[in-house]
Amino acid sequence: MVEIQPQKAACLERSETGRNPAILYSFRRCPFAIRARLALAAAAVQVELREVCLAAKPPELLAASAKGTVPVLVLPDGRVIDESQEIVRWSLEQAGRSWPDDGLAVQLIASCDGEFKALLDHCRYPERHPNGDASAARQQALTLLRQWNQGLLDGPETSQRSELQWLILPFLRQFRGLDAERFALEPGLEALRGWLEPWLESPALRAVMASPWGERRAWHSPSWLYHLTLAQEWRQAKRQGFYPWSTRGMTLQQVGFVHASWRHQVAATYRRFFADAAEVVLLALDPQAIANAGVPIRQEPAPDTGEWFPHLYGPLPMGAVVLADPYPDDACGAA
Numbered sequence: 001m002v003e004i005q006p007q008k009a010a011c012l013e014r015s016e017t018g019r020n021p022a023i024l025y026s027f028r029r030c031p032f033a034i035r036a037r038l039a040l041a042a043a044a045v046q047v048e049l050r051e052v053c054l055a056a057k058p059p060e061l062l063a064a065s066a067k068g069t070v071p072v073l074v075l076p077d078g079r080v081i082d083e084s085q086e087i088v089r090w091s092l093e094q095a096g097r098s099w100p101d102d103g104l105a106v107q108l109i110a111s112c113d114g115e116f117k118a119l120l121d122h123c124r125y126p127e128r129h130p131n132g133d134a135s136a137a138r139q140q141a142l143t144l145l146r147q148w149n150q151g152l153l154d155g156p157e158t159s160q161r162s163e164l165q166w167l168i169l170p171f172l173r174q175f176r177g178l179d180a181e182r183f184a185l186e187p188g189l190e191a192l193r194g195w196l197e198p199w200l201e202s203p204a205l206r207a208v209m210a211s212p213w214g215e216r217r218a219w220h221s222p223s224w225l226y227h228l229t230l231a232q233e234w235r236q237a238k239r240q241g242f243y244p245w246s247t248r249g250m251t252l253q254q255v256g257f258v259h260a261s262w263r264h265q266v267a268a269t270y271r272r273f274f275a276d277a278a279e280v281v282l283l284a285l286d287p288q289a290i291a292n293a294g295v296p297i298r299q300e301p302a303p304d305t306g307e308w309f310p311h312l313y314g315p316l317p318m319g320a321v322v323l324a325d326p327y328p329d330d331a332c333g334a335a
């Protein structure tokens, strides 16, 4: 029996090719991350993309940047760039291009990351502003957008440049997405729509919303453990806030520990014990959260094969479940 101490995860790992590409922690729909991916793709920078589940940030992301936002770019020499504008700036340098710095560009970028983003968040998450008025926030955002629209009409041709599109349009896309039909009819946004619409259909955007730049499946930290369970049992555990099982058909009380697997053991465990089940869920578990809940993890050999598996000596802490995905399923990257 070997007691497992959750390790502080390494920030950089060797890639399979032996080269050490830059790592980009990203979230597919995040406008800051879209902006970074557009710039990196245009500069043809090779990255290992790590799609993050924002509710379950992998320890590697937090080790690289404690503020826990995406995008974060970890360069091969270990340097970390954790602000989207700085990632764009760095990408532009790689490509020998310059930061958009005409008056309109400077104004749009400041307005976008400042006032507009705050209003956009208010519209998207009204529940986070209990005393706020989401429809007033929408009107304020529209007032700001009409100013942008006027700026485009009056501004120099350079405002059409792709660098400025990367910086601004992902945010406008998100605002439009709140109610595309209404957005299409808003007066005073004609120039802005004329700027946005072709970009929404552009190959550049399409490329960074699709794999490998835009992944739909979350990247899994190598430090995580796994537990397979029946979907109905997981649903019930969520309802009651307690998971009583050790493995399929056996409780923790009967067995004395909760069975778990390392990532490479999941597929074989599934084939042995779950292949005939209709709906199976794979839980990814954060070992640090398990330890914090006071549950020891011990590495022990299976009695029949001698293969070593991690076992949890206590109930599976609900808060340690970082991802719960159907299994097998392409979307969770398992199988």
Ligand SMILES: N[C@@H](CCC(=O)N[C@@H](CS)C(=O)NCC(=O)O)C(=O)O
Residues within 6 Å of the ligand: 027, 030, 031, 032, 033, 054, 068, 069, 070, 071, 082, 083, 084, 085
């Ligand atoms: N100033 C940062 C902001 C990045 C940011 O706020 N990203 C959001 C996602 S769109 C995030 O990571 N939020 C953290 C969370 O939701 O926990 C940048 O420009 O990179």
